Amino acid sequence: MFRGTLVRLALWYLLLFALIVACFNLIVYVSLSQALQASVFNDLQNKAKVAIDNNLKVTGNTIDQDPTKLIVGPNYADVCVVIEQFTAGQTGEQVVNGCSLYGVKELPERTSIALARQGIVSKYIEVTTANETFAVRTEPLRNHEHQLVGAVQVAKPISWIGDTLDRLKRLLAIASAVAMVLGALVALLMANKSLGPIRAAFQKQRDFVADASHELRTPLTLIRTNAEAWLRRSDGGSGAVYARNVVDETDQLSAIVRDLTTLALSDARQLRIDRKPVEVSSTLRGLIDQFQPVAEQRGVTIQPDLDGGVTVQADPSRLRQLFLILLDNAVRYSPAGGAVTVGVARHNGRVAVTVVDRGIGISSKDLPHIFERFYRADKARSRESGGSGLGLAIAKWIAEVHKGDIDVRSAPGAGTTVTVTFPVLK
Structure with a gap:
C-alpha cells in the first residue's frame, strides 16, 4: 500500500540530490573555466609589459627591436609576439613577427591594431586558425614623449583550455552517474525510514479495525436475536416499535462491521480473489432481478441496457458485490418516480459498466x-438512508484488484454517472 508513496518520496529525495549535484558541477566547471581564462589573461598582460619594458627601445618615432630577445628566452616559451610600428597609412610596418614560428598567418589581428592607433588596449580577443585558437592582447606603444608610435600584440595558444574543460566534463559526468546511483540507494533508505512511523501507525489502526470488527460480530448477533425474540412476543404496541428499531440499527451496524472487515483484510492482502470467467451482462441481469423489489419499494425503476457476450476474468462474488454497491447507491439517492439505467458496452478490449x-x-x-472511507457528502441524508460511507471505498478496491478503473461524474441536481471498466477476457 505504501509502495507508491515510497517511490514518490524517494524520487523527491533523488531530485533534490540531483539539483545539488548539478549545482556543484556547474560551480566547479565555471570556476575552473574562469580561473584558466584569468591565468591566460594575466600571463598575456605580464608578457606584454615585459616586451614593452625590457625588450623595446623607442627612440623618437622609431622602434628598435632585438628579435632574439623577443622570440627566444624563458619569458616567451609559450607565447608569440608581434610588434608593429605605425606609419602615416592605415597599416603599419611590421618590425618583428614572433608568431611566424607557429605558422600563424592570421596575426597580427588588424581590428585590435586599429584600436591601438587610438590608444585603446584590447585586453582579450580570441583568434581561431586552422589548427589552434589564440588569445590575443594588443597594447599601444608610446615613446618618451607619450606619442603613439606602434603596437605590441601578444598571443598565446588556448586550445588546451578547451581540452582541459572537456576532460573535466567527462570526469564530472562519470562522478555524477556514480553519485546518482548511490543517491538513489540513499534516497530509498531515507524514504523507507521516513515512512516507518507511518507504517507502524497504519498497521496498528488496521489491526484495531480487524480485531474490533471480529469482536463485534458475536454481540451484534446476540442483540439482533434478542430483539427479534422481543419483537415476536410483543403485542404490537410501543415495545414492537422499539424492538424493530433495535433490529434495524443492528442490521446497519452489522453491515458496517462486514465492510470494515473487508477493507481491513484487503489492506492486509488477506482476501483471496478467486478469478474465473464471468459473463458481465448475465451477472448484472441476475442482480437487477433480485434488486427490483427494493427499487420498486422506493418508487424507482431500473432500466437495463445490457450488451451480452462480454466475459471478464474476475471473482464472481466480488464482482457482484461491486455491482450491488453501485445499484444500491443509485437507487438509494434517486427520488421516487425516478429511474436508474444500467448499461454494458465493449470498446477497445475493455468492457464498461455504467450506472x-x-x-x-x-x-x-x-x-x-x-472514495475515502466513511466520507459522506450529505451526512444527515446518508444516515437517514442507511449509508455508512464505506461502499465506494470497497467498490474502488474491487475495481483495482481486477485491473479495472472506476470513474464518477456528477453535478448537484443532475444525477450521477458511475462507470467501471475491466479488461475483456481474450
Whole structure:
C-alpha cells in the first residue's frame, strides 16, 4: 500500500540530490573555466609589459627591436609576439613577427591594431586558425614623449583550455552517474525510514479495525436475536416499535462491521480473489432481478441496457458485490418516480459498466473525496438512508484488484454517472 508513496518520496529525495549535484558541477566547471581564462589573461598582460619594458627601445618615432630577445628566452616559451610600428597609412610596418614560428598567418589581428592607433588596449580577443585558437592582447606603444608610435600584440595558444574543460566534463559526468546511483540507494533508505512511523501507525489502526470488527460480530448477533425474540412476543404496541428499531440499527451496524472487515483484510492482502470467467451482462441481469423489489419499494425503476457476450476474468462474488454497491447507491439517492439505467458496452478490449441515476447528484467539492472511507457528502441524508460511507471505498478496491478503473461524474441536481471498466477476457 505504501509502495507508491515510497517511490514518490524517494524520487523527491533523488531530485533534490540531483539539483545539488548539478549545482556543484556547474560551480566547479565555471570556476575552473574562469580561473584558466584569468591565468591566460594575466600571463598575456605580464608578457606584454615585459616586451614593452625590457625588450623595446623607442627612440623618437622609431622602434628598435632585438628579435632574439623577443622570440627566444624563458619569458616567451609559450607565447608569440608581434610588434608593429605605425606609419602615416592605415597599416603599419611590421618590425618583428614572433608568431611566424607557429605558422600563424592570421596575426597580427588588424581590428585590435586599429584600436591601438587610438590608444585603446584590447585586453582579450580570441583568434581561431586552422589548427589552434589564440588569445590575443594588443597594447599601444608610446615613446618618451607619450606619442603613439606602434603596437605590441601578444598571443598565446588556448586550445588546451578547451581540452582541459572537456576532460573535466567527462570526469564530472562519470562522478555524477556514480553519485546518482548511490543517491538513489540513499534516497530509498531515507524514504523507507521516513515512512516507518507511518507504517507502524497504519498497521496498528488496521489491526484495531480487524480485531474490533471480529469482536463485534458475536454481540451484534446476540442483540439482533434478542430483539427479534422481543419483537415476536410483543403485542404490537410501543415495545414492537422499539424492538424493530433495535433490529434495524443492528442490521446497519452489522453491515458496517462486514465492510470494515473487508477493507481491513484487503489492506492486509488477506482476501483471496478467486478469478474465473464471468459473463458481465448475465451477472448484472441476475442482480437487477433480485434488486427490483427494493427499487420498486422506493418508487424507482431500473432500466437495463445490457450488451451480452462480454466475459471478464474476475471473482464472481466480488464482482457482484461491486455491482450491488453501485445499484444500491443509485437507487438509494434517486427520488421516487425516478429511474436508474444500467448499461454494458465493449470498446477497445475493455468492457464498461455504467450506472446512471437522476438523483440529487454530488457537488464538485465532495466529488474528489467520495472514495475515502466513511466520507459522506450529505451526512444527515446518508444516515437517514442507511449509508455508512464505506461502499465506494470497497467498490474502488474491487475495481483495482481486477485491473479495472472506476470513474464518477456528477453535478448537484443532475444525477450521477458511475462507470467501471475491466479488461475483456481474450
